[in-house]
Amino acid sequence: MATIGFIGLGNMGGPMATNLVKAGHTVQVFDLSKEAVQRLESAGATGCASAAEAATGVAIVVTMLPAGRHVRELYLGEGGLLATAAKGTLLVDSSTIDADTARAVAAEAEQAGCPMIDAPVSGGVAGAEAGKLIFMVGGDTAPVEQARPILDVMGRAVFHAGPAGAGQVAKMCNNMLLAISMIGTSEAINLGIAEGLDPKALSDIMQQSSGGNWVLNGYNPHPDVMDGTPASRGYTGGFGTALMLKDLGLAMDAALKDGKATPLGALARNIYTLHDAAGNGHKDFSSVIQFLQNGGSTP
Ligand code: NAD
Structure with missing residues (x-):
């Protein structure tokens, strides 16, 4: 079982993180909404006071944010994930964002010593709740394969579409x-x-x-x-x-x-x-x- 950081607990991220908890993983969560964090705490996750805290001491970080600017800010902003995550942490962004931002953030992540994949999903809230999402993944083969067991918990199919940005x-x-x-x-x-x-x-x-x-x-x-x-x-x-x-x-x-x-x-x-x-x-x-x-x- 892995220790996973999960950031962005909205309509999609909430049930996705819940499924990771249900599968027996240790999940550290953060969202700007306190209620969203509390919902996940009730489901068995550990609530954190910041994204950096949620990404500390974990093997994998999953993010599920609204748009590209949120992803850019969370990863590249001051005190962002790339500045705080330990080298070697696998970064999985499941938000739907533009491919150029996905490629740019993945390149910066590589510089920071963290492999990163883009893994947006299809299947809606019902698919997220049922653990039946479709993951469309972009990135190098090694991190994609490393992420696959976690993605399999949240989804019913994982497609490796190509290099960074291809999932988007x-x-x-x-x-x-x-x-x-x-x-x-x-x-x-x-x-x-x-x-x-x-x-x-x-x-x-x-x-x-x-x-x-x-x-x-x-x-x-x-x-x-x-x-x-x-x-x-x-x-x-x-x-x-x-x-x-x-x-x-x-x-x-x-x-x-x-x-x-x-x-x-x-x-x-x-x-x-x-x-x-x-x-x-x-x-x-x-x-x-x-x-x-x-x-x-x-x-
Ligand atoms: P949502 O608005 O319900 O949830 C987004 C969450 O991110 C919110 O709880 C918000 O508080 C949180 N957030 C924003 N910035 C943050 C930050 N800096 N740190 C921590 N938390 C932050 O959106 P959603 O419906 O869950 O969608 C998330 C992503 O998934 C979007 O990119 C969307 O396009 C995509 N998507 C949604 C669906 C769907 O059916 N809802 C299906 C497939 C893909």
Whole structure:
């Protein structure tokens, strides 16, 4: 069993760290939110007063933060992890961030004597709770293999996508596709309802038919079609619209840099931008179905 530092205990990091505790690892945790730290203490982790404390005396540090600037600050900022972690500590960043930041922080980590991998995830909060995330990993083979037993506790598959930053590239492409399929699925359900169909009956049909997709399989955007989805609990506790918008921004930045046309990705970013601007940044991204239903205004 390993001693692990875990920093960032939000919707995803909280259940991921809990699963490490449940598997018998010693887990030292830190989050800016005291309540989040207390939740993990109740689950059996050791609460710490700072990120540096959580990263002291551990073999591995896992971070699960909102965006690239948080990762940069935590690792490279004054008194940050690279200045305080012992040489040889394996660093695993599971946040979804831009590949350039992932590459830059990994290069600095190597200079500091700490191997680092980017290991963003797919599977949502339900996947995090069930220990069934998909890890998309970038980095050298040795640290990836060293991290694998820990990632296996939190996930059901670990894909080594390539060198540093490659995990983030895979994640960015995946989430652009997810954003588009959530909008497409929402449009189809809204149209069916307008034509008199029951949203659950229509969803069941499409799930088994050629329109079937991940959203229909487990993340239906309409309330009360599926138990346990954010839609069935007021669009709380899932993947925030603001976070999806961040990911679409990463994809658009990359498309611009690479000179690639991503017309549906660009449209999706615009739709989520309007949804966010209407005050829905904190709601799960599946709430875009309401935005599309109400012509821009939200209930
Ligand atoms: P969240 O906002 O619920 O949690 C982020 C946590 O990080 C918060 O508790 C915050 O207090 C903490 N934090 C921020 N800066 C910190 C710092 N310097 N030190 C310590 N703690 C700090 O976000 P989330 O939904 O858990 O997502 C985390 C990451 O995972 C994001 O990059 C997101 O894009 C990605 N992701 C989310 C989902 C999802 O379904 N929610 C799915 C896949 C990937």
